[in-house]
Amino acid sequence: MTPRILIAPDKFKGTLxxxxxxxxxxxxxxxxxxxxxxxLLPISxxxxxxxxxxxxxxxxxxxxxxxxxxxxRPIRAEWWWDPRRxxxxxxxxxxxxxxxxxxxxxxxxxxxxxxxxxxxxxxxxLGARRCILGLGGSATNDGGFGxxxxxxxxxLDDRGRSIEAWPQLDRLARLLPPRRRRLFPELIVxxxxxxxxxxxxxxxxxxxxxxxxxPEDFPAAEAALCRLAAVAKRAGLPDAARQPGAGAAGGLGxxxxxxxxxxxxxxxxxxxxxxxxxxRLRRASLxxxxxxxxxxxxxxxxxxxxxxxxxxxxxxxxxxxGGVVVHSEKMRRLFMRLAGLLEIxxxxxARGEAARWLAELAAQTARQxxxxxxxxx
Numbered sequence: 001m002t003p004r005i006l007i008a009p010d011k012f013k014g015t016l017x018x019x020x021x022x023x024x025x026x027x028x029x030x031x032x033x034x035x036x037x038x039x040l041l042p043i044s045x046x047x048x049x050x051x052x053x054x055x056x057x058x059x060x061x062x063x064x065x066x067x068x069x070x071x072x073r074p075i076r077a078e079w080w081w082d083p084r085r086x087x088x089x090x091x092x093x094x095x096x097x098x099x100x101x102x103x104x105x106x107x108x109x110x111x112x113x114x115x116x117x118x119x120x121x122x123x124x125x126l127g128a129r130r131c132i133l134g135l136g137g138s139a140t141n142d143g144g145f146g147x148x149x150x151x152x153x154x155x156l157d158d159r160g161r162s163i164e165a166w167p168q169l170d171r172l173a174r175l176l177p178p179r180r181r182r183l184f185p186e187l188i189v190x191x192x193x194x195x196x197x198x199x200x201x202x203x204x205x206x207x208x209x210x211x212x213x214x215p216e217d218f219p220a221a222e223a224a225l226c227r228l229a230a231v232a233k234r235a236g237l238p239d240a241a242r243q244p245g246a247g248a249a250g251g252l253g254x255x256x257x258x259x260x261x262x263x264x265x266x267x268x269x270x271x272x273x274x275x276x277x278x279x280r281l282r283r284a285s286l287x288x289x290x291x292x293x294x295x296x297x298x299x300x301x302x303x304x305x306x307x308x309x310x311x312x313x314x315x316x317x318x319x320x321x322g323g324v325v326v327h328s329e330k331m332r333r334l335f336m337r338l339a340g341l342l343e344i345x346x347x348x349x350a351r352g353e354a355a356r357w358l359a360e361l362a363a364q365t366a367r368q369x370x371x372x373x374x375x376x377x
Contacts, residue, residue, distance in 0.1 A: 005029060006284040008041040010303045011049045012292040012323055015354035018042030018053050024355040025288055025321065028362030033369070041275060043289070045303030046190035046248075046267015048099075050134030051091030055080035057275055060089055065122045068115035070096040070139040071106050079119060087130045088123035088184075092116055092249055093137030096146075098211060101139055108211045108221075109167045112142040113252060117150025120260070124183040131183070133256070134190045134267065135249035141208050142166035143197065143225045144255010152178025153259055169224035172231045182261045189256050190267035194301060195247035197240075197254045198226055203247035211250065225251055232258050268306040277307075281314050288362070290321035294338060299330060308334040321361055323350050339365055 007029070009021040016024065022040040029038065041057075044050040055062070060080035069075050080089040093099065095115045123131055140146065145155070145166040154176035155163040163172060195201050204213060204221040213221060229241040237258050240246050245264040246254035256262035272278070281287065291304045298305040304320065311318035317336045325331075325340035332338075341350040344364065345357045 002035060002037050003033075003285040004037045004039065004283060006039050006041060006280055006287045008043050008287060008307060009290040009321070010043050010045065012290070012354055012358070013048070015292065015323070015351055016358070018044060018049055019056065020355060021290060021358060024358040025290070025362040028359035028364075029288070029366045031359075032363045032366035039280065039284070041280060043275075043303045043307060044134070044267060044271050045301070045306065046134050046192035046270070047136030048093045048097070049091075050136065050190055050192075050267060050271070051080060051089050051094065054132065054134070054271065054274060055089050058082055058085075058087070058089070060087065065119050067095055067118040067122075069100050070111040070113070070115065071101060072114065075100070075115070077115070077119060079123065081123075081126065081128075085130065086128055087132065088126070088128040089132050089134075090116075090119055090123065091134040092252065093134075095119055096140050097137045098139040099137065104212070106139070106212070108139070108141045108208065108213050108250070109165070109217070111140050112146030112149075112166055113138070113140045113144060113250075113255070114146035114150045116252070117147035120147070120183055121150065128184055130186045130188070132188050132190065132270070133262070135252050136192050136267075138249035138252060139211055140252070141204055141211060141213060141221060141250035142255075143169075143203075143228050143251035144259060145169065145228065147252065147255050148259035151183065151260060152180070167220055167224050169228045170220070172227050175231060175235050175237075187256065187260055187262040188270065189245075189248075189253060189262045189264050190270045191245035191248040191253050191264050192267045192302070193248050194244040194266075196242050196244065197229060197246040197251050198222060201247075203249075203251045206247070207250065229254065266301065268301070268303045271303070272306075272310070277310065278314070281310060281316050284316055287311050287316055287318045288321065288365075289318060290358075292323045293325075294320050294322035294331070294340070295324065295326040296328075299334075305334070319365060321358065321365065323354070337365065337368070
């Protein structure tokens with residue numbers, strides 16, 4: 001029987017999309033084992049690239065929307081539409097992503113998520129009955145304040161004055177809802193982290209520094225988001241601040257549950273369900289996955305670690321290919337083999353010619369399995 005190889009990597013951040021990584025692995029594998037049957041399934045855990053990966057899987061059409069980035073600059077952002085399912089797929093990084101902004105130019109106190117709300121409105125106006133929104137890679141830390149304002153929520157202080165910037169939320173006294181509170185019958189938000197909104201493991205302290213928050217900014221950020229959560233709870237809105245994933249994308253998880261009626265879902269579980277992953281794994285002889293760094297964070301809910309866990313539970317051998325690979329006992333229990341680009345080339349080559357060297361790494365790995373017609377696993 002011809003071996004079936006499921007090639008299912010996540011992105012190699014900063015160098016290769018998940019699809020580009022899958023194609024590179026396939027090219028290398030075919031050089032060494034041309035008789036194997038290859039199936040390509042780029043994966044995502046809800047972070048950067050989730051929308052595009054899911055759109056390919058569901059054959060949704062790309063569309064663009066005029067909106068604003070996190071600094072309120074006009075942009076045209078891509079999203080995806082499946083008219084048959086009346087399904088919209090939106091990715092926050094495409095609109096309010098950190099990568100869209102010049103490095104170091106904008107402080108998070110001056111950024112918000114308003115542009116994402118405008119994209120949600122555009123999808124609703126097109127007639128979407130269901131929306132899947134991928135969080136990850138955002139530049140914002142506003143707890144969904146901007147999204148809520150775009151949807152028509154008003155934030156007032158104790159003198160009835162409108163609050164226009166999220167750091168001023170420490171003065172929040174009252175919320176005024178829009179006429180229409182729910183844009184979609186179903187809004188599913190894919191999260192790639194399980195952090196709550198507030199505290200030592202909340203969005204400000206854990207992810208704020210990579211967006212430009214300094215330690216001296218933490219008290220003001222925490223006070224603003226704490227007040228937002230307290231006033232929302234007092235108004236009878238969902239008490240979402242402690243929900244796992246509420247801290248995703250600078251508190252967007254919290255804001256979307258509270259102000260848009262969203263449901264949070266672990267990104268990889270959502271992807272796996274849409275992809276029919278269990279069925280694909282059961283017919284595979286071997287799974288090859290990978291990402292830029294296979295390390296301890298891989299085992300903390302990230303897509304590659306989750307896929308390897310599925311493989312172990314279904315007794316399907318799994319190989320991990322990465323840029324950087326950390327070998328440990330936990331890794332050895334999940335992956336039958338691990339290999340990294342830095343084991344065969346320099347960091348400069350791994351970054352500058354990632355596709356070429358990933359293909360070479362895949363070819364070398366394939367040759368280790370021996371004969372062309374059988375997998376020696």
